[in-house]
Amino acid sequence: AQSVTQLGSHVSVSEGALVLLRCNYSSSVPPYLFWYVQYPNQGLQLLLKYTTGATLVKGINGFEAEFKKSETSFHLTKPSAHMSDAAEYFCAVLNTGNQFYFGTGTSLTVIP
Amino acid sequence: DTGVSQDPRHKITKRGQNVTFRCDPISEHNRLYWYRQTLGQGPEFLTYFQNEAQLEKSRLLSDRFSAERPKGSFSTLEIQRTEQGDSAMYLCASSSYEGNTEAFFGQGTRLTVV
Numbered sequence: 001a002q003s004v005t006q007l008g009s010h011v012s013v014s015e016g017a018l019v020l021l022r023c024n025y026s027s028s029v030p031p032y033l034f035w036y037v038q039y040p041n042q043g044l045q046l047l048l049k050y051t052t053g054a055t056l057v058k059g060i061n062g063f064e065a066e067f068k069k070s071e072t073s074f075h076l077t078k079p080s081a082h083m084s085d086a087a088e089y090f091c092a093v094l095n096t097g098n099q100f101y102f103g104t105g106t107s108l109t110v111i112p
Numbered sequence: 113d114t115g116v117s118q119d120p121r122h123k124i125t126k127r128g129q130n131v132t133f134r135c136d137p138i139s140e141h142n143r144l145y146w147y148r149q150t151l152g153q154g155p156e157f158l159t160y161f162q163n164e165a166q167l168e169k170s171r172l173l174s175d176r177f178s179a180e181r182p183k184g185s186f187s188t189l190e191i192q193r194t195e196q197g198d199s200a201m202y203l204c205a206s207s208s209y210e211g212n213t214e215a216f217f218g219q220g221t222r223l224t225v226v
Contacts, residue, residue, distance in 0.1 A: 032213055043203055043217035051213060090154050100215055102154035
């Protein structure tokens with residue numbers, strides 16, 4: 001069975017500081033992993049994805065994530081936070097049955 | 113705009129009434145998903161279509177919920193005899209069978225049952 005755990009439901013960082021949002025997954029097969037961002041009253045927008053190949057994945061808005069199989073992790077990072085990064089972030093895994101399983105989300109606050 | 117479209121964006125209904133939501137996926141996508149999201153939670157899978165076939169339904173989808181995708185294009189989600197616990201954001205997403213595997217989400221329908 002597939003599942004996703006996001007550690008830290010709320011993360012606060014200062015503007016310009018490093019952003020680190022944590023995601024761990026469980027999967028019985030090599031996973032497809034995703035990070036989505038959601039702004040208030042909006043749908044989800046894809047930030048980046050890992051399917052195969054390079055384990056360091058770059059996405060939009062300066063975000064990147066690294067797939068670490070040994071740690072079953074797919075943490076999201078951004079070197080320098082911007083005020084516009086304040087949003088809800090969801091990690092997701094796609095299972096072999098073509099279902100997306102989402103974590104409970106991490107709310108990112110950026111302090112000016 | 114060729115994104116996923118959902119209608120309506122907001123719906124307020126009285127308990128016991130029936131409601132129906134519509135989703136128009138990206139035109140070349142043959143997979144369509146419905147999710148439900150409550151405050152502070154991630155999206156929860158409800159059901160999934162490949163073309164017109166409903167391949168999987170979550171246990172969350174009680175007998176009061178029904179979804180259709182009659183011609184493999186748009187989809188509808190109906191909730192009968194709504195309850196206050198049905199209040200949530202209902203998200204539709206679509207993806208392609210081949211190539212990119214990510215799901216593209218609509219902006220959702222926010223249902224409030226009073």
